[in-house]
Amino acid sequence: MKTQQELEPSIGSVPDSALRFVGFLSFFDRYGTAPMLVALSLGTSLSFAQAVQLIASYALFYAIGQPIWGVLSDRFGRLAILRAALTGAGLSAIASILFTGFIPLLIARSLTGLLFGALYPTLMTLLGDTRTGVERARGLSDLQIYSSLGTTLATLASGAVATYVDWRLVFALPAFGCAAALFSLRKVAEPAHSRARFNFRAAVRPMNLALYAIVFLEGGLLMGPLTYIVPALQESGVEIGLAGALGCAFALGVILGARLMRKLVARFSRTWLIGGGGLLLSVAFLPSALFPSPASYTVTAFFLGAANAIMHSSMQGWATDISPDARATTVSLFVFALFAGASVATYLTADLAQHAQYGQIFGIGLVLSFALVLLATGTHALWRRKNPPASL
Structure with a gap:
C-alpha cells in the first residue's frame, strides 16, 4: 500500500x-x-x-x-x-x-x-x-x-x-x-538540478533588466495603491473593523483569480494572460478613480487581487523561464524590483494620501496601467519570439 x-x-x-x-x-x-x-x-x-x-x-x-x-x-x-x-x-x-x-x-x-x-x-x-x-x-x-x-x-x-x-x-x-x-x-532530498553553476551575468542580461523594469512598475501599481484601500474606506466613513474586512476583497480576488488561472493557462499563451491581467488592473482602478466610494474601493481591492492572480503569476512564470542558468538569482531580483516599485509608489503618493486624495491616486494608477499593459505584453511577445521552446 x-x-x-x-x-x-x-x-x-x-x-x-x-x-x-x-x-x-x-x-x-x-x-x-x-x-x-x-x-x-x-x-x-x-x-x-x-x-x-x-x-x-x-x-x-x-x-x-x-x-x-x-x-x-x-x-x-x-x-x-x-x-x-x-x-x-x-x-x-x-x-x-x-x-x-x-x-x-x-x-x-x-x-x-x-x-x-x-x-x-x-x-x-x-x-x-x-x-x-x-x-x-x-x-x-x-x-x-x-x-x-x-x-x-x-x-x-x-x-x-x-x-x-x-x-x-x-x-x-x-x-x-x-x-x-x-x-x-x-x-526530503535536494531536487535534481536545483544547484546551478553560479552565473550572475545571466541574471542581468538586457531582457532580464527589461523584465525587472516592468515588474518595478507593476509592483508600484499592484501593491502601492493596495496600501490605501483600508485608509480610503475609513476616510469615506467606514468603521475600522468593517474597513479591514472589506479590504480582504483583495485576497478573495486572488483566490478566485488563481482558480480561474488554472483553466486559462491551458487555453491562452502567457502573453495573452499578461495582457488580460493588465486590463483587469485597469478595470480595478476605474471605479475608484471616477466614483470614489466604499463600494468602488471594495471593487478596486477585488480586481487588484484578480489582476495579481492572472497578470503577476504570469510575470512570475516569465521570471522562472528567462534565465534557467541563474534562475534563483533572477527570481530574487524580480521580487526585489516588485517591492522596490511598491515602496517608491507609496513614497511618491504619500502627500496625496495625507490630503485624502485617493481618487487622484487611483486615477494615476489607471493611466499608468495602460502603459504597463503595452510594455509587458510587447516585451514578452518579443522575448517569446526569440525563445519559443521556453515559453507557454
Missing part, C-alpha cells in the same frame, strides 16, 4: 503540501504585524510611531535580502537555503517575543524580515526547476492561493489575538510554523 506522501502530488521530491504551507506561513508573518500596531504599542514601551518602524524595517530587510538569497540558492541549492531560512526565521520570531524595548525588537523584526524574505522566492525557484508550461503556471497559482489565505488570516485575526490574548502570540505562531515546516522537510 502506498504511503500518503507517495499518493500526494509533489514538486520534485518535495511534497506540494509542505511548500503550500511555507507559502502560507511566509505571508502570515509578513502581514501579521500591521493589524496589531495599537495592541503592540499598548503592550510594550513602544510608541505607535516606533511600532510602525518595526514594519518598515521588516519590509526593508525583506527586500534587501532578495538578491542575497538568490545568489546563495544558485550556489548551495534550494532546499539548503529553505531549511536555513526556516531555522533562522523561527529563531528570530522567538527573539521577537522575548523583548519589549524598541532597539531589541527592531533588530529581531529586521532579522525576521530578512529570513522570511527567502521563503517565497525559493518556492518559485523550485517550481521553475521542476515544472514546465501549464503545470508550472498552475503551481504558481496554487502558491498564490495559499499565500493569500495567509494574508487574509493575518489581516483578520492578528489584531484580535493581540488585543484579547497577547501580542507575543502573533510572533510565536510563525515560530511554531517554521518548526512544523522543517519537520515536514526532514527526509
